[in-house]
Amino acid sequence: MPAPGPLLGLAAALGLAVGGWFFRSNVRLHGFLRKLLETIRSFSQGDLTARIAVPRGREFDAFAQSFNRLADRLAGTIQTLQAGRNQIEAILESMGEGVLVFEPEGRLLLLNGAARRILAIPRPVVPGASVGEVLRDPDLQATIRRTLQGGAGQELELELYGAAPRVLRVRALPCEVSGIGRCALLVFHDITDLKNLEQVRRDFVANVSHEFKTPLTAIRGAVEALLDGAMRDPKAAADFIKGIDEESQRLSRLVEDLLALARLESKPEGLEREPIDLEPFLREQLNRFERSAAEHGVTLRLESVGEPLILLADRRGLTQAVGNLLDNGIKYNRTGGQVIVRAFSAGTGIRIEVSDTGIGMPAADLPRIFERFYRVDKARSRRSGDTGLGLSIVKHMVESHGGSVQVESRLDAGSRFTLVFP
Ligand SMILES: Nc1ncnc2c1ncn2[C@@H]1O[C@H](COP(=O)(O)OP(=O)(O)O)[C@@H](O)[C@H]1O
Ligand SMILES: [Mg+2]
Known part of the structure; x- marks a missing residue:
């Protein structure tokens, strides 16, 4: 019979060893589970890079690797989904x-x-x-x-x-x-802007029709009167024919102005820019209006430009714009009045100024005078046979050149229009 002492000692040692192994295993399992839990928590809180770190070849290594591979795939899928969602959100927001x-x-x-x-x-x-x-x-x-x-x-x-x-x-x-x-x-x-534009177009068509109807009615009336017998009375016939002549001139002015507007609106293809020497150009414009000015008892004056001023512009458009301003300056003036034209460089640009000592305009009308067919004094302008399109042509012309038009005016004192070219 072996002595119980050593046996017991062996058993105790074995027990301790097994117990120790269990204990250590248990501690490692516990440690691993804690790491696993932490990793799952971080991952689910959005840290897609969270993985379990277990040295290769150690217990739970295979488990950790499987878990990490699963996490890789999940992270990939989540990132793809997120990228898709971000794209859709970016598209929706833009x-x-x-x-x-x-x-x-x-x-x-x-x-x-x-x-x-x-x-x-x-x-x-x-x-x-x-x-x-x-x-x-x-x-x-x-x-x-x-x-x-x-x-x-x-x-x-x-x-x-x-x-x-x-x-x-x-x-x-x-x-x-x-x-x-x-x-x-x-x-x-x-579609507010679209609707407004539609309204502007409808108003424009209505206005144009109205503007055409007035002279046409007058012409038809005169023709009927002539056919009804006025033809046989030379004095009456001459009056009616003169009326027809005036109204048909008014019609052709209207057509010309409408065509000018259409041409300027189809910018910039419709524009042919060329260098224009302003001194001789403006002198030529003043000459064109010399007769009309004399008829109205108004004097025209060009303030010497001084150094040669060259403006790169569409000659036809500039002729129309300056012409319309001169025409207004003369017509909305009084006997003995003046129209003065100046051109000068301002900063990197050029300005052309047409001022008059005429009847001026009330401040309330100034914001609207560049609208098509807008007239301050409806009766007067209709009588003089103007189209109401002159200033909108001026505005379109400068704007199609990247510039703007400014106006200052005082009732009964005069007005100043400035074309500002950049
Ligand atoms: N120099 C000016 N002095 C006073 N009123 C002016 C002057 N220029 C324009 N206006 C006013 O602005 C309106 C619009 O001018 P415009 O577009 O040239 O049309 P129109 O001369 O054919 O009536 C004119 O009817 C007139 O009432
Ligand atoms: Mg005019």
């Missing part, structure tokens, strides 16, 4: 059109910056808000409901009232979003 998407329950799923701006959706309204919280308009709310309930796409126009009224074109389309179901996609296009 769009000029407002975009809103509502999910099947009628809650806001997505909106872009343009939608917020166009519809003035306040900041507190975020995805999750109900249709009623996002959009006030009942027609629009009904459209969204119909679209969500299976209706086909629709288009409608919406007028927003307020400090700056706007007109919107809205397209409502059904869309399928995976995992969510049938949604309603709304695209808002601000």
